[in-house]
């Protein structure tokens with residue numbers, strides 16, 4: 143089991159985000175957690191990576207890979223993570239190549255005691271090539287555009303040997319080409335056996351090989367099922383409280399507003 147959450151209550155500041163929340167995600171089952179702004183998606187990711195903890199209670203637990211207690215670094219080395227927080231917290235003086243190499247240790251930048259084999263350098267080069275960022279490998283992270291930073295963090299997650307990738311809005315800030323390259327990479331990774339846990343409010347970020355869609359709304363599981371069951375016009379309209387039509391073309395899903403411009407103008 144990748145994630146086993148039973149009956150947890152979680153506060154962020156004074157806000158109670160989860161109240162008696164439960165969710166299980168099987169290992170090997172690539173899943174998307176989809177929901178509107180403020181639903182609790184990023185909070186869920188932080189619980190998984192041990193950045194946040196639920197209120198202590200005897201009848202609740204949170205287990206990741208079957209364990210309730212983790213050394214944070216051991217846990218993070220098993221999870222390739224991409225999130226806004228990571229982008230925000232990443233050292234701006236780190237060189238591009240080092241950002242990618244840090245993925246082998248799940249560290250922020252690389253450190254003198256860390257060593258890298260030729261194979262690891264080759265892998266880093268290959269991933270940078272596939273994401274079109276080789277030219278920027280000597281540039282400092284702080285001197286890159288938002289989308290370029292994101293591509294480096296994507297490369298950092300992709301080089302790691304972790305079998306599970308945790309992505310929180312991975313394509314935010316990426317241009318068209320980079321978004322589609324990301325989708326291609328993700329599909330290839332899933333087919334090579336990696337499990338992806340994707341958290342997003344962007345339907346177009348969902349790769350075709352995702353097996354389960356958990357809809358999260360107001361800190362509760364609103365609906366849960368296969369992409370075929372969940373990614374329908376009706377369910378997405380209910381989830382986002384806005385009437386939309388779903389169009390799927392060559393495996394990529396997009397949504398369009400159902401109502402005309404006159405309705406949108408009145409919002």
Ligand SMILES: Nc1ncnc2c1ncn2[C@@H]1O[C@H](COP(=O)(O)OP(=O)(O)OP(=O)(O)O)[C@@H](O)[C@H]1O
Pocket residue numbers: 154155156157159177178179180181182183184185186342343
């Ligand atoms: N640091 C914080 N202090 C207080 N409340 C917070 C904090 N971070 C998040 N919240 C609140 O917790 C709730 C869940 O936030 P969360 O970031 O998990 O939402 P989300 O589903 O990731 O939304 P988004 O799609 O906007 O990223 C929201 O009501 C938010 O206002």
Ligand SMILES: [Mg+2]
Pocket residue numbers: 183184185310
């Ligand atoms: Mg979020």
